[in-house]
Amino acid sequence: MADPSFERPVPTRGQWGSPAGHQLWFELGPKLPRTAVIAIVDDDLSVREALTSLVRSLGFVAMTFESAEDLLKSRRRRSLSCMIADVQMPGMTGFELHNRLVASGKPIPTILITAFPDERTRERAL
Incomplete structure (x- = not known):
């Protein structure tokens, strides 16, 4: 019998653009279990809220952080399965x-997003 935590297919590679001009490129390894906790790190509240809604609609748990420093200070970071982070933050x-x-020896799969897409940023992200 298959593990039910892996029933939901998750894309492993792709690109997405929003009407506001944000670009998202991603490449994931193994499928994430339904119990995955995804960190959302962005200084823009509206982006955090939109991504939280998206992540939850896919059946995952979302944890939001206003800055990279906030995530690094958090005890919750040990429970993270994946991270979505803005490229440019204060x-x-x-x-x-x-x-x-x-x-730190605790890498997690990372999805980088930016409102300022260019080829150099894309190459660095991939």
Whole structure:
């Protein structure tokens, strides 16, 4: 019998653009279980709210953070399965946050989003 926590198919690679001009590129490894906790890190409240709605509509738990520093200070970070982070934020960028998590020995799959897409950012993200 199949593990029921893996019943919901999750895309593993793709690109998405919003009417506001935000771009999202993602590539995930194994499918996420339904119990996955996804961190949303963005300084823009409206983006955090929209992504929280999207993540919850897919059946996952969302935890929001206003900054990279807030996530790094949180005890909840140990329960995270995946992270969606803005590339450009005051203080630490999404790239820097991802690199800090990798350096700490606790990397998690990361989806980077930006309102300022360009080829250099895309290459760095992939």
